[in-house]
Amino acid sequence: MAVPILKQSHYLIATIQAALTDADLVELRDALVARVGKFRSRGVIVDVTALDVLDSFASRTLRDIACMIRLRGAETVIVGIQPEVAFTMVQMGITLEDVPTVLDLEEGLAHLERKSRH
Amino acid sequence: MSKIKVEACVSVASDTDIVNARRQGRALADHIGFSSSEATLIATAISELARNIVHYARDGEILVGMVNGDSCPGISITARDSGPGIPELKRVMLEGFSTSGGMGLGLPGVRRIMDEFNIESQVGKGTTVTAIKWKR
Ligand SMILES: Nc1ncnc2c1ncn2[C@@H]1O[C@H](COP(=O)(O)OP(=O)(O)OP(=O)(O)O)[C@@H](O)[C@H]1O
Ligand SMILES: [Mg+2]
Numbered sequence: 001m002a003v004p005i006l007k008q009s010h011y012l013i014a015t016i017q018a019a020l021t022d023a024d025l026v027e028l029r030d031a032l033v034a035r036v037g038k039f040r041s042r043g044v045i046v047d048v049t050a051l052d053v054l055d056s057f058a059s060r061t062l063r064d065i066a067c068m069i070r071l072r073g074a075e076t077v078i079v080g081i082q083p084e085v086a087f088t089m090v091q092m093g094i095t096l097e098d099v100p101t102v103l104d105l106e107e108g109l110a111h112l113e114r115k116s117r118h
Numbered sequence: 119m120s121k122i123k124v125e126a127c128v129s130v131a132s133d134t135d136i137v138n139a140r141r142q143g144r145a146l147a148d149h150i151g152f153s154s155s156e157a158t159l160i161a162t163a164i165s166e167l168a169r170n171i172v173h174y175a176r177d178g179e180i181l182v183g184m185v186n187g188d189s190c191p192g193i194s195i196t197a198r199d200s201g202p203g204i205p206e207l208k209r210v211m212l213e214g215f216s217t218s219g220g221m222g223l224g225l226p227g228v229r230r231i232m233d234e235f236n237i238e239s240q241v242g243k244g245t246t247v248t249a250i251k252w253k254r
Pocket of ligand 1: 199201217220
């Protein structure tokens with residue numbers, strides 16, 4: 001796996017380390033969907049701090065991840081979108097639609113805590 | 119149009135080549151002195167064009183080069199392939215048009231983020247996209 005997935009209590013944390021190929025992204029999607037079931041996780045954090053490009057394929061895959069995880073009964077939050085990447089996404093017209101995004105890992109955990117209390 | 123000095127030519131046939139092409143583009147953008155936001159725009163444009171090559175034409179190449187404008191330098195990206203070509207060139211430039219269930223954002227997005235954009239395509243012969251960003 002190009003992306004390590006850490007289990008932390010009820011959550012899974014996937015930390016992207018470097019630029020990913022399309023195949024790496026698809027592998028990450030499938031691994032997260034499988035592990036949410038295996039560990040009965042309530043939430044998933046995908047940390048994209050190290051991603052220097054979030055193009056149409058990568059954003060679509062992140063949306064797919066969130067959608068599939070939701071169908072498995074858990075929540076996804078994306079953390080760490082860099083300012084340059086956010087700027088480019090807006091210029092390109094790329095959106096993550098209703099996938100929640102927060103600043104960093106700490107905020108991501110807080111977001112999931114709030115979600116699972118409701 | 120001013121003359122392009124090609125600095126790197128990357129053959130593109132797989133998803134690892136897409137990553138390689140955008141890395142080379144970013145390196146040249148940094149070298150020319152683009153800001154890190156602009157370098158990200160350029161790398162993203164290369165990513166979209168390279169992926170289109172892999173998806174629709176199977177293989178092709180990306181050339182990145184330097185170009186001198188009237189008052190400033192720029193970076194040029196050329197994506198060319200000998201794939202199937204695009205029958206409806208007008209429609210693919212409209213946001214949301216895709217023949218593959220994609221978002222149809224690639225080409226319109228690249229046109230928006232670059233300063234100059236040109237696409238030539240012939241059915242059965244292939245497609246060439248050229249885009250330039252000026253360093254102001
Ligand atoms: N190099 C190419 N050769 C042949 N057809 C192409 C090529 N590039 C683009 N196309 C055609 O143009 C359409 C629009 O391309 P564009 O990149 O804008 O969107 P997309 O690839 O369908 O979706 P997205 O890029 O948002 O994932 C494609 O669906 C495809 O039919
Ligand atoms: Mg595309």
